[in-house]
Amino acid sequence: MINWNNFDTLNSYKKMLSLKNAIKLSDVLDTGRIASYAMPMAGGLTYNYAAKQVNEQILSILQEVAEEQQLADKYKALLEGEIINTGEGRKVLHQLARGQHGADVIYSGRNMREFYVEQQGRVAEFAGKVHSGKITGTRGDTFTTVVQIGIGGSDLGPRALYLALEQWARKNGRKRMDARFISNVDPDDASAVVSGLDLPKTLFILVSKSGTTQETLANELFVKEFLKKSGLDPAKHMIAVTSETSPLANNPGYLTSFYMDDFIGGRFSSSSAVGGAVLSLAFGPDVFSEFLSGAAAADAAALEKDIRKNPALLDALIGVYERNALGYPSTAILPYSQALSRFPAHLQQADMESNGKQVNRRGEPVNYETGPVIFGEPGTNGQHSFFQLLHQGTDIIPLQFIGFEENQGGEDIVVDGSTSQKKLCANLAAQIVAFARGQSDSNPNKNFPGERPSSLIYGKQLTPETLGVLLSHYENKIMFQGFVWNINSFDQEGVQLGKILTKKVLSHEMDPVLQAYAGFFGL
Numbered sequence: 001m002i003n004w005n006n007f008d009t010l011n012s013y014k015k016m017l018s019l020k021n022a023i024k025l026s027d028v029l030d031t032g033r034i035a036s037y038a039m040p041m042a043g044g045l046t047y048n049y050a051a052k053q054v055n056e057q058i059l060s061i062l063q064e065v066a067e068e069q070q071l072a073d074k075y076k077a078l079l080e081g082e083i084i085n086t087g088e089g090r091k092v093l094h095q096l097a098r099g100q101h102g103a104d105v106i107y108s109g110r111n112m113r114e115f116y117v118e119q120q121g122r123v124a125e126f127a128g129k130v131h132s133g134k135i136t137g138t139r140g141d142t143f144t145t146v147v148q149i150g151i152g153g154s155d156l157g158p159r160a161l162y163l164a165l166e167q168w169a170r171k172n173g174r175k176r177m178d179a180r181f182i183s184n185v186d187p188d189d190a191s192a193v194v195s196g197l198d199l200p201k202t203l204f205i206l207v208s209k210s211g212t213t214q215e216t217l218a219n220e221l222f223v224k225e226f227l228k229k230s231g232l233d234p235a236k237h238m239i240a241v242t243s244e245t246s247p248l249a250n251n252p253g254y255l256t257s258f259y260m261d262d263f264i265g266g267r268f269s270s271s272s273a274v275g276g277a278v279l280s281l282a283f284g285p286d287v288f289s290e291f292l293s294g295a296a297a298a299d300a301a302a303l304e305k306d307i308r309k310n311p312a313l314l315d316a317l318i319g320v321y322e323r324n325a326l327g328y329p330s331t332a333i334l335p336y337s338q339a340l341s342r343f344p345a346h347l348q349q350a351d352m353e354s355n356g357k358q359v360n361r362r363g364e365p366v367n368y369e370t371g372p373v374i375f376g377e378p379g380t381n382g383q384h385s386f387f388q389l390l391h392q393g394t395d396i397i398p399l400q401f402i403g404f405e406e407n408q409g410g411e412d413i414v415v416d417g418s419t420s421q422k423k424l425c426a427n428l429a430a431q432i433v434a435f436a437r438g439q440s441d442s443n444p445n446k447n448f449p450g451e452r453p454s455s456l457i458y459g460k461q462l463t464p465e466t467l468g469v470l471l472s473h474y475e476n477k478i479m480f481q482g483f484v485w486n487i488n489s490f491d492q493e494g495v496q497l498g499k500i501l502t503k504k505v506l507s508h509e510m511d512p513v514l515q516a517y518a519g520f521f522g523l
Helices: 011-017 029-037 056-068 071-079 114-133 156-171 187-194 213-227 266-271 275-283 283-300 311-326 343-353 387-392 419-439 464-485 494-508 512-520
Strands: 038-040 047-048 145-149 178-183 202-209 238-243 257-260 328-336 373-376 399-404 454-459
Touching: 011 311, 029 038, 029 266, 047 056, 047 311, 056 071, 056 311, 071 399, 114 275, 114 283, 114 512, 145 213, 145 275, 156 266, 156 275, 156 283, 156 343, 178 187, 187 213, 202 213, 202 275, 238 275, 238 387, 257 275, 257 399, 266 275, 266 464, 275 283, 275 387, 283 311, 283 464, 311 343, 311 387, 328 343, 343 373, 343 464, 387 419, 399 419, 419 454, 454 464, 464 512
Parallel strands: 145 178, 145 202, 202 238, 238 257, 328 373, 328 399, 399 454
Antiparallel strands: 038 047, 047 454
């Protein structure tokens, strides 16, 4: 039987708090620790936590947390289709979109895994017809560009994944179409994208589960006006990704529609047709399939109960220790890979929208900290931006580095005896040690306190498979932390109030305070 208990009711919670500041990194970080505190991940990646402020005693307590809070059992229940999203009374099935790791999940007589596989097959078939020229635009032009119109999870994840694979696909002859993205309701966003397009050769993907998302529909109408002014039929240049009950489903205004459901939240939807359509069109269905395989392999690894054999679970528990025992308010995601330039932005939504909660699964206030603030930027750009605060600021902010031995494009140049890729990796290695050890100096401005903890995920190269592993790792880390804190990581009521007040402004149903602020903009 699974128990859903608040974190601070556990015996292991009290033990964990008693171990605050149990070690100093400057005392323990050596080559032996670096070797022993490394864990293989799926896809040939490695998770190294040697520069985290944990030792064997703390790890043993974190294992107790995992067992007392039944984290593996809760994940298994999720995979088997139990109602985990208590706020909305829904199953949580984004892992099912990329592999079957539990019992068959049946809903209203439908096998949900078969439904997701069917949609993936429909996307693959459509992409093949686009690439072969069987499906063309108004004037018979072959499509060369695809533009995704969506916001939040319909944009951040797919955009991050496209950018992550664009250079790899070009180098490996897998690039089929260019992709662009429109998300912001600010008309300058859509205008900047559309003005640079060859519209007769452009296919648009409208992504909205409900079919009523205000920003997305506004951008759709914006794009349709451009198409009409160019003498093009919008219905021959648009497809929809939506639910089967939305007004976009089976709508003659689109070439076709692909379907998702309420069991896959927007921020977790990149494994569904939300990410599958644009990635399959841009790179081919086989690339999307390789991405799903990597994610599925990491999902399977997350079932392991031993935290020292489960990277996502261990990463989650170390993060809980940092948040609740050490009191660290934020976490920085720092990929030393330009391809992952938008990956921190995606994780920002995935994590903060999931675990930015102050009540438990029963709606009762919790008396401990939950999700941290997430931010990040690629190295080495971040080093010349906010690393000053990370090194010498008054807050200690845990760091999560991601790095690869090889770049994706293959092009490089030797300067001062080393290639740019080696310089990139050298910077990454140096930063880990600098944050952990610091530097003593008689000049206070040059004194580095150190004791800034970090983890490292590394591998040979960023590929579709390793990208899938990365996505799954962080999604499952978020899930496990939500389970520890006994919160519902799968609803997002915090985004709703602003939407409601926006409608009041636009319909002129405002109270005096709201009207005063709206007045600044002539509303």
